[in-house]
Amino acid sequence: MTWKEISEMSKNMELHEVILTLEMLENGDDPVNLKNMLGDILKVILEESEKQYGKKQKTLTGLTGENAFKFRNYSPKLMGEFNYIATTTALSIAESNASMGRIAACPTAGSSGIIPGVYYSLYKLFNPSFEDLLNSFIVSGGVGNVIAKKATLSGAAGGCQAEIAAAAAMAAAGLSYFFIKSADVAGNAAALALKSLMGLVCDPVGGFVEVPCVKRNGNIVNLAISSAELAMSGIKSVIPLDEVIDAMYKVGKSLPESLRETGEGGIAATPTARKLIDNIKNNLF
Amino acid sequence: MSLLKILGPVMVGPSSSHTLGALKISRFAYKLVGKTPDRVTFLLHGSFSKTYKGHGTDRALLAGIMGFKQDDPRIKDAFKIANERGLEYSFEIQDLGEVHPNTVRIKFEVDGISHEIEGSSIGGGDIKITNIDSVPCDLSWDYDTLVIVNKDIPKALEKILDAINVNVANLYLRRINALLERALTIVELDEPIDNLEEITKIPYVYECYFIGRDY
Numbered sequence: 020m021t022w023k024e025i026s027e028m029s030k031n032m033e034l035h036e037v038i039l040t041l042e043m044l045e046n047g048d049d050p051v052n053l054k055n056m057l058g059d060i061l062k063v064i065l066e067e068s069e070k071q072y073g074k075k076q077k078t079l080t081g082l083t084g085e086n087a088f089k090f091r092n093y094s095p096k097l098m099g100e101f102n103y104i105a106t107t108t109a110l111s112i113a114e115s116n117a118s119m120g121r122i123a124a125c126p127t128a129g130s131s132g133i134i135p136g137v138y139y140s141l142y143k144l145f146n147p148s149f150e151d152l153l154n155s156f157i158v159s160g161g162v163g164n165v166i167a168k169k170a171t172l173s174g175a176a177g178g179c180q181a182e183i184a185a186a187a188a189m190a191a192a193g194l195s196y197f198f199i200k201s202a203d204v205a206g207n208a209a210a211l212a213l214k215s216l217m218g219l220v221c222d223p224v225g226g227f228v229e230v231p232c233v234k235r236n237g238n239i240v241n242l243a244i245s246s247a248e249l250a251m252s253g254i255k256s257v258i259p260l261d262e263v264i265d266a267m268y269k270v271g272k273s274l275p276e277s278l279r280e281t282g283e284g285g286i287a288a289t290p291t292a293r294k295l296i297d298n299i300k301n302n303l304f
Numbered sequence: 305m306s307l308l309k310i311l312g313p314v315m316v317g318p319s320s321s322h323t324l325g326a327l328k329i330s331r332f333a334y335k336l337v338g339k340t341p342d343r344v345t346f347l348l349h350g351s352f353s354k355t356y357k358g359h360g361t362d363r364a365l366l367a368g369i370m371g372f373k374q375d376d377p378r379i380k381d382a383f384k385i386a387n388e389r390g391l392e393y394s395f396e397i398q399d400l401g402e403v404h405p406n407t408v409r410i411k412f413e414v415d416g417i418s419h420e421i422e423g424s425s426i427g428g429g430d431i432k433i434t435n436i437d438s439v440p441c442d443l444s445w446d447y448d449t450l451v452i453v454n455k456d457i458p459k460a461l462e463k464i465l466d467a468i469n470v471n472v473a474n475l476y477l478r479r480i481n482a483l484l485e486r487a488l489t490i491v492e493l494d495e496p497i498d499n500l501e502e503i504t505k506i507p508y509v510y511e512c513y514f515i516g517r518d519y
């Protein structure tokens with residue numbers, strides 16, 4: 020399944036319906052049941068976003084846990100309200116994840132702040148119906164599915180571009196779909212996000228999903244938002260989404276193993292990181 | 305169910321392979337016996353042995369053996385709850401040989417009967433159960449699973465399969481002991497059976513465990 024095929028089918032059927040129908044053809048899932056189950060996941064995302072918003076967390080290593088709290092108690096000088104809520108939410112969920120809180124691994128645990136960031140902000144500021152949010156969420160899932168099938172969603176296999184950039188692409192597509200019901204716009208939004216993070220390495224300090232993962236969630240949710248805005252303004256990705264995904268996969272495969280979730284390269288290999296790891300290990304064991 | 309996997313699953317963090325996968329392996333063990341065991345030892349291999357505390361693998365394993373589901377917020381407090389319930393537990397680091405880096409062997413005892421499960425967390429929250437009570441297998445737990453210790457004689461399997469009233473997806477058979485005429489039959493099913501009692505009553509069946517999948 021490619022985004023081009025999905026886009027073509029959406030000429031005769033709404034995009035979110037196309038994605039559910041394809042799932043039925045592939046796995047035999049009843050689209051109504053599937054939609055209900057996806058709605059349950061979205062409900063958890065909104066509930067946890069509300070519950071964890073700007074809270075301090077006691078994370079497993081203590082390397083993070085107060086970023087969401089700091090950001091909530093800060094008055095943004097540059098960001099609009101949408102970005103501010105999305106950023107606070109993304110930090111909150113990523114820190115909740117690091118403290119064994121309940122999350123939706125969407126698409127992965129390490130990148131689980133991005134999608135809540137955009138959907139909770141939509142929910143707070145646009146007074147949407149749940150149905151509208153869910154249809155956009157399904158479009159996010161459709162983009163994630165194409166990435167999973169053509170490439171990978173695993174940091175160990177493809178670097179952080181496969182996790183957090185994929186999450187940003189999914190969020191950007193869903194966000195644009197909330198306002199403009201177009202597969203082309205959604206595809207452009209996703210492609211613009213994914214292209215901007217091509218080659219991003221997965222380099223968690225000590226192998227734990229905290230540094231740099233938590234702050235990457237807070238930062239990159241803004242890239243998802245700007246990618247959606249660019250696409251909605253009519254800007255197109257010159258390279259179509261399917262080809263961007265293929266390129267991302269090739270880049271991922273050519274990344275050395277030290278830059279794919281091993282905790283041995285990138286910022287995980289800096290002198291400060293090494294010092295921190297020694298401290299954490301002494302405290303844990 | 306790929307969309308559900310991409311937009312989920314709902315779980316407790318921080319890691320799908322080190323937390324969720326670990327919990328699922330030990331929850332499988334819990335469901336095999338249907339209750340929290342009296343004592344349990346977790347033998348941690350490879351990457352599980354190196355980073356288990358920082359990923360909450362230890363709490364996830366303990367939560368799973370007490371039957372907690374993957375999105376239960378109490379997983380964090382698994383140590384405290386295990387102590388309150390009087391569950392005896394220990395964690396040991398052990399080289400389990402040529403197995404997946406994220407592998408755990410769980411030795412547990414309930415009502416005086418000992419069991420052993422070995423499983424690997426193979427990524428994205430997916431697991432493989434690779435050994436049940438010393439019998440090698442290869443179960444994904446994507447199916448409802450029936451584990452039967454039966455008499456190793458002609459027609460035993462036929463009687464068992466005859467009593468199973470839903471579609472069989474995969475079937476594993478191993479002889480445990482030829483002298484004692486005991487064999488292990490593992491059946492992966494497309495849906496749960498509703499006549500477990502009938503199977504338990506087959507004269508060729510010594511022990512029968514049903515492990516329904518989690519949705």
